[in-house]
Amino acid sequence: MSIAERSKPSRKQHVRTLWISDVHLGTRDCQAERLAAFLKRYQADRVYLVGDIIDGWKLRGGIYWPQAHTNVIRRLLTMSKRGTEVIYVTGNHDEFLRRYSTLILGNIQLVDEAVHTTADGRQLLVIHGDQFDVITRYHRWLAFLGDSAYEFTLTLNRWLNHWRERWGYGYWSLSAYLKHKVKTAVNFISDFEEAIAHECVRRGLDGVVCGHIHHAEIRPVGGVEYMNCGDWVESCSALIEHLDGSIQLYRLAEDQTQAAEVAVIGQAA
Numbered sequence: 001m002s003i004a005e006r007s008k009p010s011r012k013q014h015v016r017t018l019w020i021s022d023v024h025l026g027t028r029d030c031q032a033e034r035l036a037a038f039l040k041r042y043q044a045d046r047v048y049l050v051g052d053i054i055d056g057w058k059l060r061g062g063i064y065w066p067q068a069h070t071n072v073i074r075r076l077l078t079m080s081k082r083g084t085e086v087i088y089v090t091g092n093h094d095e096f097l098r099r100y101s102t103l104i105l106g107n108i109q110l111v112d113e114a115v116h117t118t119a120d121g122r123q124l125l126v127i128h129g130d131q132f133d134v135i136t137r138y139h140r141w142l143a144f145l146g147d148s149a150y151e152f153t154l155t156l157n158r159w160l161n162h163w164r165e166r167w168g169y170g171y172w173s174l175s176a177y178l179k180h181k182v183k184t185a186v187n188f189i190s191d192f193e194e195a196i197a198h199e200c201v202r203r204g205l206d207g208v209v210c211g212h213i214h215h216a217e218i219r220p221v222g223g224v225e226y227m228n229c230g231d232w233v234e235s236c237s238a239l240i241e242h243l244d245g246s247i248q249l250y251r252l253a254e255d256q257t258q259a260a261e262v263a264v265i266g267q268a269a
Contacts, residue, residue, distance in 0.1 A: 012043045016119055017241035021050035021128065021211025022231035024093065025069045026059045032068035034252060035232045039075045042240075044084050047076065048116070050211040050229050051091020051128025058093075080107040087114055091128035091212065115205065120245030122206040122225070125199070129212035129228075132195040189215050197222035209239060218249050 018039075024030045039047075058064070080086045086108045090098045103110040113127040192213055200208045200222075207225030216230025216237035227247065230237030236252035 012041060014043045015240050016243050017046045017048065018042060018044045019048045019050055019209050019229045019239040020232065021229040022052040022214055022233060024052055024055040024233050025072060026055040026064055028064060029233045030069065031232045031236050032072050034236050036071045036075050038238065044079065046085045046087065047079060048126050049086065049088045050126060050209060051089050052093040052211060053088065054094045056094050056096045087111060089114060089126055089128055092130035118241060118245040119243060125203065125205050125208045127208065127210055129196055129210035132192055133212060189213055193221045193226050197224050197226055200224040216249055216251065218247065
């Protein structure tokens with residue numbers, strides 16, 4: 001099965017696991033409509049919500065909750081009702097839920113972390129990752145300050161993509177681009193990856209699935225398999241485990257490009 005076939009199913013595609021993180025429901029930059037459309041395409045045995053699904057930091061300052069955000073919750077509840085196991089792993093923006101860890105409601109479970117076994121036998125730590133972020137853990141005021149600067153970048157990102165869409169271009173993330181170009185951001189991401197990989201080695205696990213830094217990636221780090229779901233604010237990305245245990249990194253921008261190429265080929269044919 002090709003990547004194009006996997007990422008662009010004509011009907012609900014049966015997959016073993018979906019991982020999504022950093023949705024930030026309750027904020028203006030949440031790509032809720034795109035996420036709901038993505039979830040609607042798959043029949044998953046299990047869905048991991050890898051932290052920061054609901055943004056409690058923003059909701060403390062005022063309620064912003066459009067219908068699109070409710071639709072995401074509805075979609076997840078519908079999947080749960082139809083047999084999908086939904087595991088909500090808490091993050092730092094939804095840390096208010098950590099007092100309820102180990103709560104089980106039907107097919108929905110709330111945890112601080114989990115260990116997932118893939119179809120081919122690998123054991124993966126599933127954790128949001130803020131525990132390995134020195135700024136979040138020990139300099140909370142700096143984390144809030146950085147969050148404000150980040151929000152400004154996302155505002156620019158939102159307007160940029162508004163005009164790109166009007167002119168017929170696909171989604172592109174300015175903030176994700178800057179992460180690849182700013183040296184301090186690159187170093188921070190590298191330190192985060194190494195710290196969380198070291199924890200996997202210490203526990204004797206094969207890899208990790210995390211979120212937190214909004215930087216989707218699959219690559220070997222420190223002798224283990226490091227996988228980051230990305231987010232649904234900047235990159236609109238997720239991880240998909242297929243029935244054979246292989247794990248695919250989904251990116252909306254790549255999916256749109258493939259769809260456009262298929263359309264061009266179809267027209268030419």
